[in-house]
Amino acid sequence: NYAFWSTQPVSQFGEEASTSSSDNGPIDTPKTVADIRQAPNSLPDNFHWDNCDIDDDKQLTEVYDLLCQHYVEDDENMFRFAYSPEFLRWALKPPGTRSEWLCGVRVTSSGKLVAFISGIPMQTRVDAQELPMVEINFLCVHKKLRHKRLAPVLIKEITRRVNLAGIWQAVYTAGVLLPRPAAEAQYWHRTLNPRKLVAVGFSRLAPRMTVARAVKLYRLPAAPASPGVRPMARADVPAVAALLARHLARYRLAPVLSEAEVAHWLLPLPDVVHSYVVEGEGGAITDMLSFYTLPSSVINNTEYNTLKAAYMFYTVAATIPLSKLLNDALILAHTTGHDVFNALDIFENGEVLRDLKFGIGDGKLRYYLYNWRVGKTLVPSEVGLVML
Ligand code: NHW
Ligand code: EN5
Incomplete structure (x- = not known):
């Protein structure tokens, strides 16, 4: 009603x-x-x-x-x-x-x-x-x-x-x-800072798990594993726009981005948006990853006021396996001080999240269209749009 x-x-x-x-x-x-x-x-x-x-x-x-x-x-x-x-x-x-x-x-x-x-x-x-x-x-x-x-x-x-x-x-x-989702996606969370996530009640330790064992379980290397990963620069905009456009064409719901929009949405801004490209032999941009920083206030905690979360944004795994590229995103989010990495089961994410030690969240995200009917409801893997 x-x-x-x-x-x-x-x-x-x-x-x-x-x-x-x-x-x-x-x-x-x-x-x-x-x-x-x-x-x-x-x-x-x-x-x-x-x-x-x-x-x-x-x-x-x-x-x-x-x-x-x-x-x-x-x-x-x-x-x-x-x-x-x-x-x-x-x-x-x-x-x-x-x-x-x-x-x-x-x-x-x-x-x-x-x-x-x-x-x-x-x-x-x-x-x-x-x-x-x-x-x-x-x-x-x-x-x-x-x-x-x-x-x-x-x-x-x-x-x-x-x-x-x-x-x-x-x-x-x-x-x-609400009436009526075009798609329903699920939030997943990858612990980066187990000590803090447990202290603020974001996650609970599983039976027989200790903080020390969790720290070891979620430990990440100090630098990304893929050769040629570097922050995206303005000169990369045309190549990234082309790479992203080719990728987004595979989804039933996706933005169509001009080069000016790619520059706006993806050029790095400290503690707002983090974008990295993979530069192959000869300088071609072969893959890219990005995430944004969205802190949450911790409502009733004496020890901490805020949780610093990274959210997966647009990522294109063209020559590197998605799991390896996303693991590099985890590493980069960790080294930039994020406590947790959040992702939805949209894109091809559903296939790799479990292996990367993501756990299922208690939140869902519904996608809605106003004044547009989609005959056939989208499954999450058909969604190629990220909203902030
Ligand atoms: S979702 C986040 C929305 N914001 C929050 O949850 C913040 C905390 N909550 C609040 O501020 C991202 C209030 O609770 C709000 C509702 C303001 C949510 N979307 O004023 P009433 C977005 O921003 C319906 C749509 O008495 P309230 C997306 C509810 O079902 N509708 O409630 C926004 C009920 O309608 P019903 C929502 O609690 C998309 C009516 O509001 C809703 O004081 C907007 C009750 O109103 C939600 N998240 O205020 C639509 N939450 O039919 C854009 C509740 O059930 C559409 N409601 O009687 C497209 C427009 C452009 C078209 C252009 C062609
Ligand atoms: C519009 N653009 O519910 C945005 N977040 O799972 C509006 N849960 O953080 C969208 N309840 O599961 C709003 N920890 C929709 C999201 C609203 C916020 C929300 C959920 C998403 C969330 C956390 C904390 C729950 C706290 C108690 C959660 C469990 C993580 C655990 C980590 C270790 C492995 C198992 C899972």
Whole structure:
């Protein structure tokens, strides 16, 4: 019983499943920009809309503070995502961003930022169809304003603003189950710092396991094993874009990235995104790996305030086996101070995670499309899109 989502152009649970991608297509009746209301959706008294200009450090800090205190927690409320300000600037300002898609809600009397939702443009391919979409992320409502149906207002408002730009589809991910996932992926975790993960309650020691034995079990070499691994540089952008495009063509859901976007998303930024290429004989880029840094606040612990997690981003194993390349990613995440390496069972990951000593997490990640039906639900290994 989804009072809001049952009114939206999304696949609904009761609908009959199809087996053919020829049943893919839009759900809403086609519209034009002229059909879209010019006036913003109305907010309750004493609240107003305000676009967040994250090039302004003060406003960036406001978004950071809101998310740091009120964004996503795990099911036992032990950890909460703590995206850093530099991370948010990276995540929210790719090529083609629009100021009205960083959509805030403020209390009029105090000016306090109490809710947020963002959209970034992304050309996205689903099966054979390439569409201009937005990726919706960072939907957040202050804890004291929850369960007042503010989230549907934010969603309808960003939809209107995206529609005004002539875009009719969106992709988003969430841990919660909504109508109706295009794909359901599973989180896996690879311990890098067992002592700390146990101390904060992120993981428990198995029976007969001691911290000393865990330290030995999860120990990693100091340097990557693949010859020719080095940080990605600006000169690598065309080669990486070509390598990645060839790879992403294999998945049913994937972004279509320009060179400018590859530069934005993959050039290394300290403690935000880490990208490495493998340079073969003669200087060709044969493989690449990347991960991003997303700390979580540890909610009730006297010893530690934050957990530094690495999340697998885009990786292409073309000449090196995926397990070896991902093990190099583990090594590099460990040497850059991450406590745990997280990955989803998307791409070909499902085949190698167990061997690399990943354990299954208690969280799932659902992929959703707005106003686009996928006839045949995707299995995780058909997903080639990573959202932050
Ligand atoms: S998923 C992370 C979302 N954020 C959090 O979990 C942070 C902590 N929680 C909160 O801030 C990544 C609040 O609990 C939120 C809900 C704001 C989540 N997605 O205001 P009400 C994203 O950012 C539905 C979508 O009373 P609230 C992706 C819920 O099912 N819908 O609840 C965002 C119910 O609808 P129903 C969600 O707890 C994608 C309604 O909200 C949801 O005070 C957005 C209740 O609203 C979620 N994660 O606030 C969609 N969580 O039908 C984009 C709950 O059941 C769509 N709900 O009655 C595309 C738009 C663009 C289209 C362009 C063509
Ligand atoms: C939108 N772009 O639940 C993002 N995380 O498993 C929104 N569990 O960290 C997406 N509960 O399993 C939000 N430790 C969806 C994710 C929300 C956050 C979340 C899960 C993912 C998570 C950890 C901690 C659980 C704490 C108690 C977990 C077990 C690890 C263990 C390591 C050793 C081998 C066995 C597994």
